Amino acid sequence: MQPDTPEPSFLPRRTQPIIVAAVCVALAAMAVWYVGQGGLSGGLVHHDAPPATAGHFTVNVNQASINELAQLPELGMATAQRIIDHRREHGPFASLDALLDVPGIGPATLEAMRPHLRPIRPRTTSP
DSSP: OOOOOOOOOSSOTTTHHHHHHHHHHHHHHHHHHHHHTTTTSOOOOOSSSOOOOOSOOOBOTTTOOHHHHHTSTTOOHHHHHHHHHHHHHHOSOSSGGGGGGSTTOOHHHHHHHGGGBOOOOOOOOOO
16 A cells, blocks of 8 residues: 555645635626626627727718728729729819719719718819
8 A cells, every 4th residue: 555645736735725716706707797798688799790880981082092982881892993993084073973973873872972972172273
């Protein structure tokens, strides 16, 4: 028979209760956070859908980049590129209604974009 030898431990015996208490407090805090975030409601979390934006932004259609234009409602990268191509070929837009000349932009699309477009000031000519 071998004499009773204590089993080796990774932590001293006096620190083990402290670590157990810390883990219990952390688990309790996570449970409170989970319930506070609506974890028991049973709803699904949609990670792929971006949250609704609270901020309101506007762009100048005569100066905006393709990335700025693509963020407008009802627009994508292809239509944003068509706006830039139209602007490059025909010059700056004289009014917001001139956007209807861009292929892919109809009255409904223009109305969805309008709250995010800065007004176009008429050009002043020098005497």
